[in-house]
Structures are given as C-alpha cells and as structure tokens.
Amino acid sequence: MEEQKYCLVQFKYTCSLEKDEEVRVVGSPSELGSWDVNKSEKMLYSKLDTPLWKTKENIKIIQNSTVDYE
Numbered sequence: 001m002e003e004q005k006y007c008l009v010q011f012k013y014t015c016s017l018e019k020d021e022e023v024r025v026v027g028s029p030s031e032l033g034s035w036d037v038n039k040s041e042k043m044l045y046s047k048l049d050t051p052l053w054k055t056k057e058n059i060k061i062i063q064n065s066t067v068d069y070e
Helices: none
Strands: 008-009 011-015 043-044 052-055 059-062
Touching: none
Parallel strands: none
Antiparallel strands: 008 059, 011 052, 043 052
C-alpha cells in the first residue's frame, strides 16, 4: 500500500466585515469540515495586510486530491 502524501495549504480572503462577523472556510475534505460549517476552519484577521483574512495554520490536504471549498 502506497503511503499518502500531503501538501500544506493556507487559505486567504480579502473582505471587509461588520462588527462580530467572521470568515470561515468549509469544504469537502475532513480538514475543512466535510461541508459541516460547525467544523469549518475559522480564518483570522491579519492586522498587517488589511483587510486580509487567513487560516491560522497551513492545512494538511492529501496531495493530488480534488478539494471543493467555499
């Protein structure tokens, strides 16, 4: 059995939000919540790159897999 290889991905999104709103990325792989918003990856606001939001850490995704996300 061949060992699975992974790649590291960081999601970034530029938008302005109202107070108390948040940005999340949700998608098909389990690392992105398997389309369950309650398990989605919360994105953090970058004060250095206004108004940029990005995932806290790189997300480990199976290499050469199809990833659908919103």
